[in-house]
Amino acid sequence: MCAPGNHVYWHCTADTSTTCVPCPASTYTDEPNGLIKCFSCTVCDTVQHLKVKKACTRFADTICEPQEGFHCIKPNKDSCVLALEHTECKPGQFIKQKGTAFTDTTCADCTDGTYSNGSLMACLQHSTCETMGFIEIKAGTTSSDAECQKVTSVENIKHNALTKVAVTHYDKQLRMMNRNGRISWTYFDKPVLTEGHLGLTVGFPGETEQEGQRWWGFYKLYDMSTTFMRFLFLLFVLRPFGKACGPSEYKSALGECCPMCNVGSVVHSECRGDLSTTCKPCTPGTFISEPNGLHNCFTCRNCVESRGLYIQSKCTTMQDTICDVLDGYHCIDYSVSQCSHAQKHSVCKSGQETKTPGTKTSDTVCVDCPHGFYSLSGLNCTKWTDCSARNEIETEHGSSVKDVTCTPKGRQRYGLTFPIVLTILSCIILYLAPQSTSKYMQDSYHPVEETNPMNTAPPIHNICEEQVVSQESVTSPTGNLV
Structure with a gap:
């Protein structure tokens, strides 16, 4: 094949x-x-x-x-x-599981009190208008948030301090001014109203336009002095231009105080008159973590591993990504109370020891080993070995990066020296003894000729020399055995 x-x-x-x-x-x-x-x-x-x-x-x-x-x-x-x-989740659903190359997107329905436009990873809670100081003008559904409108003191006074008077005449100027049914304080100098008074105009539902006339409701202030009218004028007309908006409001491009959007959403369209702020949710990969009047969400931050960071908590539409420092690293730069760059812990060198281990907020602290100590790995300093305590001798000095070198002492071979000395003394005695004996015999006896000279014993001194040599052959010149 x-x-x-x-x-x-x-x-x-x-x-x-x-x-x-x-x-x-x-x-x-x-x-x-x-x-x-x-x-x-x-x-x-x-x-x-x-x-x-x-x-x-x-x-x-x-x-x-x-x-x-x-x-x-x-x-x-x-x-x-x-x-x-991939399947697109419908409004009223959220993305339960993102689609992959081999699996489709999984959608799930939002529960009561929550909503999603179909692009969110989780349904959002409906805005609670009352807790923000607003009134609810449209209830929330599973696909849209509740619509809120700010409550102004103008509306309160409208119900409590004004008297409604219905007239049947057609006033083009007022109609043009209030063609959108917009509530507003305005100053009139007309026969209908007493000069110097303020009038509140609002479009009346149920007008009879078949007769060519439009019904308007006029609210007239009765029995109020000029001083009080000026006070109301300053209070409700000039105040918005000289005072900041409330804590849950923001100033629009037109200078109106509009309701802020909730956490996780930004302004889609600003308020105008009776129309409240319209908000839209942040898209995936963006977030907003506070009530706001912004038109764009913030981009979620990235936890870059090459900068010593990892994701501790993923980004949502209501919270930015939370990064943490990798093990073995410490933070060297912070941004908005979070670490933005971390560096690897320093490694102590040979001849040093770790005084303080590194943490996520501080680097490792190294110190040099003092005299008489050494360190090979940079972890702990160890005291030099005491050779004398081990009955050894120091043959090489220590340093901060290595221990001293000890060598065993040479042993005294007294047991071997004594036999050698004894053998030499014996040989000397044996060598001298025959000479004295021979001299004594020569004085006492006549010599007799040997008939067999081959059987003559070897000289005693030769034997001793051989014994000494044989003893010395097993020892080295230094006294050690060979």
Whole structure:
């Protein structure tokens, strides 16, 4: 057979082996084979929402994967043949599980009291208008938030201190001024109202436009002095231009005090007259963590591992990503009370010890070993070895990075020296004794000639010399055994 990446050029015969050649471009074989042609490489069809994950080679086919936003519905081994677009969650649903290359998006319905436009990873709680000092003008649904409107002291006075008077005449000027049914304080100098008084105008529901007239409700202040009218004028007309908005309001581009948007949402359209602020939720990857009057959410921060950080808490529409410092690192730069850059702890060198281990907020503190101590790894300083306490001698001094070197003392071989000395003394005695005896015998007796000189004993001094030599041969010149 031919090896993977090749095909048969000539089949074998009785006398010749199979001849193989490499697969041409855009073809492949991925197993040993006897094919005369290689397989054509698969094309990742964009119409089927596919893209190339791994290009074709002589030894393996193309591997296709779904395009972004699609998931595979017809896999083939490690590749994909057909992909389908991820399901989009509907308003009133949230994304329970994001779609992947091989799984579809999972949606779930929002519960009562929450809402989602279909793009959120979690449903948001409806705004509670009362707690923000507003009134609810439209109840929230599973797909939209409750709509709130600010309560002004103008409306309170309208119900308590004003008397409503209905008139049947058509006033074009007032109609144009209030064509949107907008509540406003305005100053009139007309016969209908006493000069110097303030009037509150509001569009009346249920007008009879068939008669060509429009009913308007006029609210007239009765029995109020000019002084009190000026006070109201300053209070309700000039105050918005000279005083800051309330704690739950922001100043719009037109100078009106508009209700702020809740956490997790920003302004879609600003308030205007009776129309309250319209808010929109932050998109994934953005957040807003406080009530606000902003038009754009903040981008979620990234916890970069190369900067010594990891994600402790993922970003939501109501809270930014919380990063923490990796083990073995300490923070060197902070941004908005969070660490933005961390550095690896210092490693103590040889000859030093760790005085204080590093933490997430501080680096390792190293100190040099004092004299008489050493450290190999930079963790702890160890005292030099006392050679004398071990009955050894110091042959090499220590330093801050190494211990002293001790060597055992040479042993005194008294047991071997004594026999040598005793042997030498014995030989001297044996050597001198025959001479004195021979002299004594010569004085007492006549010499007799030996008939067998070959049996004559060797001289005693030669024997002693041999014994001494034999004893010395087992010892070294230094007194040690060889």
